[in-house]
Each structure stands twice: as C-alpha cells, then as structure tokens.
Amino acid sequence: MIEPTPPHTRRYADAQxxxxxxxxxxxxxxGKAYGSIPRALVRYKREVVTQIAAITFGxxxxxxxxxxxxxxxxxxxxxxxxxxxxxxxxxTNVGIEVLTGLFVAFISVRIVVPxxxxxxxxxxxxxxxxxxxxxxxxSDEIDALEVMAIPPIPYLVATRIVAGLAAxxxxxxxxxxxxxxxxxxxxxxxxxxxxxxxxHYFTTFLIxxxxxxxxxxxxxxxxxxxxxxxYYGFHASGGPAGVGVAVGRSxxxxxxxxxxxxxxxxxxxxxxxxxxxxxx
Amino acid sequence: xxxxxxxxxxxxxxxxxxxxxxxxxxxxxxxFTRRLHVRxxxxxxxxxxxxxxxxSILVMIPFAGFVVFILNQLLGQIGAVDLAGTGAAFxxxxxxxxxxxVLVVSGAGATAICADLGxxxxxxxxxxMRVLGIDPIHRLVVPRILASGLVxxxxxxxxxxxxxxxxxxxxxxxxGGSAGQYMxxxxxxxxxxELALSGIKSLVYGxxxxxxxxxxxxxxxxxxxxxxxxxxxxxxxxxxxxxxFNTVASAAFTQLGIGTS
Numbered sequence: 001m002i003e004p005t006p007p008h009t010r011r012y013a014d015a016q017x018x019x020x021x022x023x024x025x026x027x028x029x030x031g032k033a034y035g036s037i038p039r040a041l042v043r044y045k046r047e048v049v050t051q052i053a054a055i056t057f058g059x060x061x062x063x064x065x066x067x068x069x070x071x072x073x074x075x076x077x078x079x080x081x082x083x084x085x086x087x088x089x090x091x092t093n094v095g096i097e098v099l100t101g102l103f104v105a106f107i108s109v110r111i112v113v114p115x116x117x118x119x120x121x122x123x124x125x126x127x128x129x130x131x132x133x134x135x136x137x138x139s140d141e142i143d144a145l146e147v148m149a150i151p152p153i154p155y156l157v158a159t160r161i162v163a164g165l166a167a168x169x170x171x172x173x174x175x176x177x178x179x180x181x182x183x184x185x186x187x188x189x190x191x192x193x194x195x196x197x198x199x200h201y202f203t204t205f206l207i208x209x210x211x212x213x214x215x216x217x218x219x220x221x222x223x224x225x226x227x228x229x230x231y232y233g234f235h236a237s238g239g240p241a242g243v244g245v246a247v248g249r250s251x252x253x254x255x256x257x258x259x260x261x262x263x264x265x266x267x268x269x270x271x272x273x274x275x276x277x278x279x280x
Numbered sequence: 281x282x283x284x285x286x287x288x289x290x291x292x293x294x295x296x297x298x299x300x301x302x303x304x305x306x307x308x309x310x311x312f313t314r315r316l317h318v319r320x321x322x323x324x325x326x327x328x329x330x331x332x333x334x335x336s337i338l339v340m341i342p343f344a345g346f347v348v349f350i351l352n353q354l355l356g357q358i359g360a361v362d363l364a365g366t367g368a369a370f371x372x373x374x375x376x377x378x379x380x381x382v383l384v385v386s387g388a389g390a391t392a393i394c395a396d397l398g399x400x401x402x403x404x405x406x407x408x409m410r411v412l413g414i415d416p417i418h419r420l421v422v423p424r425i426l427a428s429g430l431v432x433x434x435x436x437x438x439x440x441x442x443x444x445x446x447x448x449x450x451x452x453x454x455x456g457g458s459a460g461q462y463m464x465x466x467x468x469x470x471x472x473x474e475l476a477l478s479g480i481k482s483l484v485y486g487x488x489x490x491x492x493x494x495x496x497x498x499x500x501x502x503x504x505x506x507x508x509x510x511x512x513x514x515x516x517x518x519x520x521x522x523x524x525f526n527t528v529a530s531a532a533f534t535q536l537g538i539g540t541s
Binding site: 071074075078079081082085086088089090093106107110111115116119120122123124127128130131132134135190236240241243244245246247248251252255256259260262263264266267270 | 331335338339342343345346347349350353354370374375383384387388391392394395398399402403469505506507508509510511512515516519520523524526527530531534
C-alpha cells in the first residue's frame with residue numbers, strides 16, 4: 001500500500017508548482033504584449049502619444065511637482081554632487097584631486113546615472129503604471145474594454161511599452177546632463193577646482209561609446225520595468241487595498257530585476273575589452 | 281484619458297508638507313513621553329525584515345558585482361589591481377551598502393506599511409480606534425517608524441557583508457586579483473568612522489522611509505486609485521529623501537574631515 005503524502009510535503013510541493021505556474025503565466029503575458037506591439041503602433045497611435053505624455057510628465061499628483069522628468073532631474077543633481085564629493089575626497093588623499101574630472105566622467109556614465117535613472121523610473125513611471133492599471137482592473141474597466149472588443153493587452157500594455165521606449169531617450173539625456181552639470185558645479189564652486197583643468201580631464205576621458213552603452217542599458221531596463229509593472233497592475237485583485245499591495249510587490253521585483261539586468265549587460269558590454277586607456 | 285493641466289494652488293501644495301511635519305512632531309513627542317508599544321514594534325520589525333531581507337540580498341549581489349567590476353577595470357588601468365579590496369570596501373561601505381539597504385526598505389518595507397495602513401484607513405479602522413480612545417500615532421505609527429529604522433540599520437550590515445563577499449569573488453576569481461591583498465587592503469580607506477557613517481545613513485533613511493509611509497498611509501483618500509497612488513507617492517518621496525540626505529551626509533562627513541585617511 002502506498003503511504004499517503006504527508007500534508008506539509010504536499011503543501012510545499014503545491015506552493016512550488018504554483019510558483020512555476022505563475023512564472024509561466026507572466027512569461028506568456030510578456031510574450032503576448034511584445035507580440036502585439038505592431039498592432040498597438042498601427043491601431044492605437046493616439047493612446048501611445050497620451051502615454052508618452054503621461055510617462056514623461058506624470059499623471060495625477062505626480063504631475064503637480066513636474067512629473068517623472070522633474071524627479072529624475074532632481075535626483076540626478078543630488079547624485080552628481082555626491083560623485084564629485086566622493087571622488088574629490090578620495091583623490092585628495094593621494095594629491096591628484098585635479099583628476100576629479102576623470103573620476104566623474106568614468107563613474108557617472110558607467111555606474112551612477114544608469115542605476116539612479118533606473119531606480120527613479122521604477123518609483124515614478126513603474127509604480128504609477130501599476131497603480132493606474134490596478135485601479136482600472138478592480139473597477140472592472142479592463143473587462144469593459146474586452147466587452148467593447150478592444151483587446152486589453154495591445155491597448156493597455158503594448159502602448160505603454162512603446163511609450164516607455166520613446167520617453168526614455170529624452171529622460172535619460174536629461175538625467176546625464178543634470179548629473180554632469182551638478183558634478184561640474186560642485187567641483188568648480190564647492191571644492192574650488194580650476195574649471196579648465198576639470199573640463200580638460202572630463203572631456204578627455206568621457207568616452208562616447210560608453211555613453212552609447214549606458215543608453216542601451218537604460219533602454220533595456222525601461223522595457224523590463226514597464227513590463228513588470230504592467231503585469232502586476234493588470235493582475236491586481238482585492239479592492240483598493242489589493243492595488244496598494246500590487247504596487248509594493250511590483251516595486252520589489254523590478255528593483256531586483258533591474259539590477260540583475262544591469263549587471264548582466266555590464267558584463268556583456270564592457271566585459272573583456274576596456275575602452276578606457278589612461279596609460280596608453 | 282484626457283490630459284488636464286495640473287491645478288497648482290498654494291494650499292494644496294502646503295497641506296501635505298504641514299501634515300507630514302505635524303505627524304513627525306506628534307510621533308517624536310509620543311516616542312519620548314509615552315511607553316513604546318513593544319509588542320507591535322517587534323511584530324512590525326519581523327514583518328519589515330521578512331519582506332526586505334531576501335530582496336536586499338538579491339539586489340546587493342548584482343549591484344556590488346558590477347560596481348566592483350568597473351572599479352577594478354579603472355584600477356587595472358593604473359596598475360593598482362592589488363588595491364581592489366580598498367575600492368570594494370570603500371564603495372560598498374560608504375555608498376552601495378546604505379543605498380541598497382534603504383532602496384529595499386523603502387521599496388519593499390515602506391510600500392507594505394503604506395499599503396497596510398492605507399487599507400485600514402479606507403476601512404475606517406483608524407476612526408474606530410480613535411473612538412475607542414486609542415491614539416493611532418502611539419499604537420501604529422511610532423512602532424512602524426522605529427521598526428523601519430532598525431531593519432534598515434541591520435540590513436545595512438547584512439548587505440555590506442554580502443557586498444564585500446561579492447567583491448571578493450569578482451576581484452579574486454574573475455579578474456585575477458590576489459586573495460591576500462584583497463583582504464589586507466580592505467581597511468586602507470575604510471575604518472570605524474566610515475562604518476559609523478554607513479550605519480547613521482541607513483538608520484536615518486530607514487526612519488524617514490517609515491515616516492513617509494505612515495503619513496501617506498494615514499492620509500489616504502477615497503476611490504479605487506487611492507491606496508495605489510499613496511504607495512506610489514511613498515516610493516517617490518522616500519527615494520527623493522534618500523538621495524538628498526545621502527548627498528548632504530557625505531558632504532558634511534568630508535567637510536568635517538572625520539575620515540580614516
């Protein structure tokens with residue numbers, strides 16, 4: 001006679017199976033969303049344009065403070081100052097504070113601005129998408145779309161992915177410029193470095209291909225962020241409180257996945273060949 | 281969706297700031313004048329730690345990995361790979377550790393606190409508490425703020441260890457540094473003052489993230505969008521506080537010249 005499975009083992013197995021189920025569900029959702037991008041571009045141009053505006057300038061309460069663009073710009077001003085502070089402080093130790101420009105050019109493009117821009121996007125654009133789609137789901141607006149024969153995935157999800165891709169270019173340019181401007185201001189006026197020396201080392205070691213690589217990283221991360229937040233918003237349940245929980249969960253997951261993506265892209269894109277040549 | 285111009289009025293902009301300051305002041309007074317609700321504090325600490333620990337480790341491994349990788353490329357250019365430990369310890373203790381710990385406390389812990397309090401607010405549980413003569417600030421807000429601060433502080437220690445271990449793996453196994461030199465050079469630029477700064481940063485951020493979450497949770501309005509928007513604003517506000525405070529704290533630390541070096 002076969003022994004019956006002990007209840008806790010079964011519960012554990014069920015939980016694991018459910019996780020695999022959910023993963024498959026999520027991947028299927030992303031597949032459908034990416035597959036319907038052409039349809040969104042052809043049929044729902046208006047919605048794409050509306051979403052570009054919503055992503056760049058925010059909707060609701062976020063719009064009152066200037067939207068995602070203002071938040072991304074402000075945070076980058078702060079971190080740009082921070083990069084100069086740390087670079088200047090550690091280079092002064094060895095008496096080469098004049099190389100602060102090199103430190104800023106290297107560290108801000110390769111590390112700081114992509115990370116900070118991605119985190120700011122998770123908080124502003126991503127969480128906003130989950131809150132909005134979740135509110136639509138729990139007030140049955142998504143079911144209403146289906147009843148009206150408007151397919152919700154192309155109309156709601158694919159349009160947002162396209163809009164995210166379109167809005168990321170100006171947002172990232174803003175992030176880079178704000179960060180550089182703040183670093184330059186801090187170095188020249190706060191720490192009294194010579195503006196000419198700073199500019200010389202900054203422009204000498206600012207490698208154009210690095211800027212391009214960091215842009216590619218941010219574009220990939222924007223797709224990851226928008227997709228995850230759309231999934232959690234699209235599948236929210238449990239009333240207004242459930243939407244709050246969904247926003248929290250989606251932020252947690254997308255923070256992890258964004259950093260893993262960045263890590264993988266860094267290894268692939270910067271990996272073997274170093275474009276930085278100080279001594280050659 | 282119709283795009284509307286945001287209506288900007290002074291009272292609408294000033295009200296949340298005043299409300300937030302009032303709640304902060306209330307909690308500060310309550311913290312020192314009334315006994316802490318220990319049971320709630322422990323439960324909240326367990327809750328915030330439960331939702332934040334795994335995500336913070338999962339955030340820290342790639343974060344530290346790529347920062348150390350790029351720093352080592354820079355060090356390799358000037359022939360100083362033997363200082364890989366210095367770079368890793370400097371970056372992880374001073375910047376990456378506190379930021380990763382608090383990103384997760386605000387992204388996972390504060391959002392959960394805000395969602396929970398927001399759900400209670402819209403179910404009018406808080407009004408019921410007030411009717412029963414229980415002060416929500418004492419019973420709910422203070423324990424949550426303290427729990428968030430404590431978890432951020434402890435997580436900073438956890439992620440710093442994870443970060444240094446990741447840095448070791450990268451420097452020694454991937455980029456061919458020497459194991460002994462990595463260990464020996466770790467303390468070159470990083471000493472007790474840097475460690476203290478790291479802890480202070482995390483503690484203050486954690487407290488601030490908790491305060492923002494509680495304020496946003498308690499001031500949730502009506503409608504299906506309300507709680508979701510409150511959580512969204514919690515993430516944005518705590519992030520802004522995080523980066524502003526990070527810059528101010530580092531600049532003050534450097535200006536005062538307390539560092540090891």
